[in-house]
Amino acid sequence: MKSLRARLAADPAIGAGNVLATVIAHGADLNGPGLTFDTAVDDYPAEHPLTLGELDDRVQARTSWLRDQGIGRRDVVAIWATDAADIVLSFLALTRVGAIPALLNGKMAPAIAEEYIRRLRVTGVLADAAHRELLQEAPILGEPKELGTGDPAKAPAQYRHHQDDPIVITHTSGTTGVPKAVLHTHKTLYAALKHLLTMPQSQGTDRILNALPIPHTATILMVNQVLGNRAEMLLLSSQDASVVLAQIERWKPHGVYGFAVTWAGLAREDLAAHEMDSVRMWFNTGDCAHEPHIRKLVAVGTRETVGRGGRTTIRGSHFVDGLGSSEMGHNGFHITHTIDSDHYGRCIGKPYQFAEATVLDANGEELPVGKVGLLGFRSPTVSPGYWNDSVNTYKFRLNGWFLTGDLVYRDDTGHFFHLDRVPDAVAGFDGPQLYTSMSEERILAALPEVQDCTVIIVAEDGRFVTDVMLELAADADPTADRDAQVREAVGEEVAATIRNISVVAEDEVPVTVTGKVRKVALRQDRLSGVPS
Template identity: 80%
Template sequence: MKQATARGWRARLAADPGIGTGNVLATVIAQGADLAGPGLTFDTAVDHFPAEHPLTLGELNERVQARTAWLAERGIGRRDVVAVWATEAQDVVLSFLALTRVGAIPALLNGKMAPAIADEYIRRLRVTAVLADAAHKPLLQTEVLAEPKDLGAGDPEKAPAGYQHHRDDPVVITHTSGTTGVPKAVLHTHTTLYAALKHLLTMPQAQGTDRILNALPIPHTATILMVNQVLGNRAEMLLLSSQDSDGVLRQIERWKPHGVYGFAVTWAGLAKEDLASREMGSVRMWFNTGDCAHEPHIRKLVAVGSRETVTRDGRVMVPGSHFIDGLGSSEMGHNGFHITHTVESEHYGRCIGKPYEFASATVLSSTGEELPAGKAGILGFRSPTVSPGYWNDSVNTYRFRLNGWFVTGDLVYRDEAGHYFHLDRIPDAVAGFEGPQLYTSLSEERILAALPDVADCTVVIVAEGGQYAADVLLELAPDAPEVDRTDAVKAAVGEEVAAILRRVTVVGADDVPVTVTGKVRKVALRQTLESEARS
């Protein structure tokens, strides 16, 4: 698609009052998109198509229509909540597209969720039906309607007309990472999960977004956003069923994407590799969502690849890629903040940048007063992208509202220029508005920046005899020498955390418990460390 044509196409989509998360595929086709143009590419087989076959828009629509017909024949329709528990990207994404087409509400579960937690999560949803793949079906106590692959046997010609969504209709339920137990079920509507994309359609298309490798967790809100973004942009995307860094690196070398989308855990894994010796030249842009990324990981990524820049001689390609960082969550609906790094960047220190134009943010006290620049507090966020609440959970829906703001559970401050800096998650910090300011995430950032032979680290603050103690777990680079790093860690973390440092331990990558999306389960780790301290 030529540049001028692409701009006109994006403008038409942005002006369409009916477009939203529940009908992007149908709307793009109705607007006259070329059915021979790009649809989606999956890393596993889709019905009779082999793995990594680039489905055209027409082929994608036909496979969705088959699933739509299958669901309609079994009475699945408007407002039915259908849980989908599977690993393969095509199982999740095609089920989502078909369920929304019949007006149902897909509830997407991460394939790594523990079976007991999955059963309890599904029970709380009060679902109409469950779709589970062959690996997950026998793990559930809940009755399973079918495997997602079964839906492909439907007759596309018998698919009913697509459901007509109202702007406030619920269209998908995703879940939080579950760092403290059973995940919360995050609801999004036809418009909340499309508001950011509609804004982006009015902007010039960013370089790197024409050929995307999706390394985001497939059942996450972020992947739903990406599916709709590439369909609207008429771009190419390969969706990976696993986000392990080895697989991502292999696909970068083989498939040669221009943009790679992922979570911080994937960047940490890639940064452990000798990227300069790998074929990374195709990458122009890395896009991070969820937790903000660490400076040493970003620096290793932007050192490879290439990007287009404007000079006196016009547009030229230069070595080194972009890294777009920020902070996002399922509830926020899209990254709320953004900052772009290149090899020349110096604006780190857990800076998450400024809010997008469609959003606003502030720093709040515990009682909801807005705090001035330089003062640490609770992040408050407003945006048309924010989830209306948690499914079947009014208590938590209102608990995370304060003085008209959605509170994300993060501690931040902003500088005089309006840049926001992430300090920690509230449950992981010891940071009253007066008294000690003990931050685990900020301490991790400082350790990684100061100790180049540390590949990754985790800081946990535990209560000990009415006092606080900090434990530091270091994952070392393969060639790191065996030396005592306690003094170096103390020097890096700052006086307040250094004063409570109890021990520095070297661990392996598998010794730190993580959630289904790769976030460290610091609550579980704290409990383990406290138990060890008492014994």
């Protein structure tokens, strides 16, 4: 008899909107793992490991509540909350009735959230108590926790999704203002997972600490992945490094999933002083991670190797890096680092087997090895577009490729290297080649006392000028002259444009709701000169 994973991979009806019901229909043990949340779920206390049956019962209660409110096929319902349980359970219930959940990050500014919700043209909003008070005009259905009062015995049957049905709307980081609303379908958000079901499971995927932003596409992927793999997962409502570190020591995960901002925070800590041996693997998505942060993480934890003497456990963990976005639907690239790795320099690895990637010029023509250009991506995981926004949907398509907004090149081995985001660089196909992300990578690699840094480039008086902001370790001298070291690290072309090198505190750098630096805001602030 085929394994459960094989049966799921072969099921033509499975998709991102019905994984929970399909896993149960294929005979998964109801006493096996469901999900674990860091807050209470109805009558279950925080961190109670819900069994598959208990999870299904709590989702069915919410499905019943939604049906009683008249919510059903194609209704768009926004969810604005902080607790992981509120967001994930609401998502599972809304997709069960055929509705389209739209997930909002709890840190979004109220005015932006109100405008974002207006643009979605929602049927209603589920908002927790704190966020409900911040909305002035949105049609409130209730608080997510209210849904748990429904009667699971009266829940309707699982909605039958077509593969092209929309099943969730998530949003981009909003680095330039109101985020774009990214649509995913039953098929696109499960295509990568269906492929992975046919592959051997990696070390660290049996017990996962989810430190990804909960309303992000990546968390929906992880929920469906662990349900299909019959794995354990604790979902954290906060991605702060202190919270993640405490849960690593207490819950002892084998894998930790997160964004680059969490790894930067963990790298600030003396990890050797903490109990980290349980961690086999770190998995990064979103922006690729910086080498110094990766090196600190792979130095702790343990991993298994197989040699002539059999299976042994050795010091040091794996770090799986890559590049992903809400629009890409899953990490498009992957590369694995260990203590012995030397393939850095913002290498994002090779595309997954289910994806294709290339480097394009402005006309959509493919560029040769070594030439920097626009990253073009093609995959069954790619979002079909932005909700209610055909202008941006087609703006980011070129010659049959999705444009990710990144500048990259590839080498003769097929590995891709990430240089910058298009809006942050000065990098036409002729003229100066000034990259902020690559400059940050080089500074961090060259100056060990710099824990993080931000580089921005602005056009001023007909020339380009570069500002460098350094975040130092607690024991580093903030008055030391690092000018020569920074200029040498970034290279001659960027060094010639440097206007200012300053030391800043972590909270002086503006970030988006997912922790990405808002370089557009910094550029606007500095157009009139260096801030006092």
